[in-house]
Amino acid sequence: MERIGFGLIGLGRQSDLVHARALRRSGVARIAAVCDADAELVALRSRQYAGGDGPVPGYTRYADLLERADVQAVVIATPNVLHPEIAEAAAAAGKHILCEKPLALSTEDALRMLEAARRHDVRHMTAFTYRFVPAMRYLRHLVSTGGLGTVRMVRSRRLMDWPDADLGWRQVRSLAGSGELGDMASHRFDHAQAMLGPIVRVQGLTRCFVPERRASDGGVRPADVEDWAACLAEFAGGATGVFESSKLCRGYGRGDEGVDDFEVNGDGGSAFFRLGTPLQLSVGRPGGTMETVPVPEAFSASVAAGLATVAADDPGAAFRDNQMYAFIDAIRSGRDCSPNFLDGARVMAVIEAVQRSAAGGRAVDVVQVG
Ligand SMILES: NC(=O)c1ccc[n+]([C@@H]2O[C@H](COP(=O)([O-])OP(=O)(O)OC[C@H]3O[C@@H](n4cnc5c(N)ncnc54)[C@H](O)[C@@H]3O)[C@@H](O)[C@H]2O)c1
Numbered sequence: 001m002e003r004i005g006f007g008l009i010g011l012g013r014q015s016d017l018v019h020a021r022a023l024r025r026s027g028v029a030r031i032a033a034v035c036d037a038d039a040e041l042v043a044l045r046s047r048q049y050a051g052g053d054g055p056v057p058g059y060t061r062y063a064d065l066l067e068r069a070d071v072q073a074v075v076i077a078t079p080n081v082l083h084p085e086i087a088e089a090a091a092a093a094g095k096h097i098l099c100e101k102p103l104a105l106s107t108e109d110a111l112r113m114l115e116a117a118r119r120h121d122v123r124h125m126t127a128f129t130y131r132f133v134p135a136m137r138y139l140r141h142l143v144s145t146g147g148l149g150t151v152r153m154v155r156s157r158r159l160m161d162w163p164d165a166d167l168g169w170r171q172v173r174s175l176a177g178s179g180e181l182g183d184m185a186s187h188r189f190d191h192a193q194a195m196l197g198p199i200v201r202v203q204g205l206t207r208c209f210v211p212e213r214r215a216s217d218g219g220v221r222p223a224d225v226e227d228w229a230a231c232l233a234e235f236a237g238g239a240t241g242v243f244e245s246s247k248l249c250r251g252y253g254r255g256d257e258g259v260d261d262f263e264v265n266g267d268g269g270s271a272f273f274r275l276g277t278p279l280q281l282s283v284g285r286p287g288g289t290m291e292t293v294p295v296p297e298a299f300s301a302s303v304a305a306g307l308a309t310v311a312a313d314d315p316g317a318a319f320r321d322n323q324m325y326a327f328i329d330a331i332r333s334g335r336d337c338s339p340n341f342l343d344g345a346r347v348m349a350v351i352e353a354v355q356r357s358a359a360g361g362r363a364v365d366v367v368q369v370g
Helices: 013-026 039-048 062-066 080-092 107-119 134-144 180-196 315-333 341-360
Strands: 004-009 029-035 073-076 096-099 124-126 151-159 199-207 212-214 220-222 228-235 240-246 259-266 269-274 280-284 291-294
Touching (some): 004 315, 013 029, 013 039, 013 315, 029 039, 029 062, 073 080, 080 096, 080 107, 096 315, 107 124, 107 341, 124 315, 124 341, 134 180, 134 259, 134 269, 134 280, 134 315, 151 180, 180 199, 180 240, 180 259, 180 341, 228 341
Parallel strands (some): 004 029, 004 073, 073 096, 096 124, 151 240
Antiparallel strands (some): 199 228, 212 220, 228 240, 259 269, 269 280, 280 291
């Protein structure tokens, strides 16, 4: 079978470490073209991803990449502000789309992306990567099969220690849309909604504790997005949620480490997930204590039958590969993706509601989409 040709648009960290890696391991896809606004980076990746036909064709304008007939699908991994215009152009060109989160800067833009993908009948996926973590897959299974009884509460903490250094486009509202809400909390909102259905009302609180950040050239750059965010949430089904996210938690570990907890409390038990241990859950039953339970193998296996198996020895990378395999599987089978652009738009609605709530100092309803 002919390998599916992929165009990578945005060639930064996420594109290289996650998407290009998974594509090259899949065995059924190939990187057919690359694009970035930075010409030097284009040249570097063209050589780095070279295959039997030599360097990968590279472009600095995504419109040129979209003209290629050998590109059937694209990955959009640019700063958030560019996701909508690129996705709409890609859909119009008939390309299947895996777009990074947060899907857009607003619910309205996210819904336009969804509408474009549906109109042009292309597969569409939002890269809520953590959906594919084995322990999170198992947790969803436990909840959906009633293994924890009726869920009453969920709790999420994403706490890291990053220095007060320049975050580039991530610290600029007009480019990123939000700070912690889009960067980390978006994954947790998505996971909670995938398990429990829509969040309908939130009370949010946000802060920008570090409004100026020092760049590597010694200059100081303004930051106008929240670097701490928290919210209380009500789900349509009656459950409640508590979410908190920040990279200002000193002593919590550099880089991507830190605390990444997601907990569910049902009337039949509690389950607790921690990112550092993706192959186990802590589970407790009424009157008992929390005990470590290994995640059954079925939940760390490849989500796409017939595609490359995920690296069992490297669970931290394997779930990221699985995200791409799910997208490729959707393209090959013609099935809808999960998570798709509708899931991405639903998360945008929650983010916007938290922002409105934080600005107004009161609880607000989440606009329901779909
Ligand atoms: N799913 C996840 O867990 C996860 C993790 C990290 C980042 N992300 C998302 O991935 C996206 C990219 O993040 P990153 O960390 O790779 O950022 P990055 O800054 O490392 O890379 C972004 C790249 O986009 C390029 N770019 C800018 N304008 C462009 C244009 N007009 N055309 C083509 N390329 C352009 C930049 O030159 C840069 O190389 C963001 O949306 C981010 O939120 C998701």
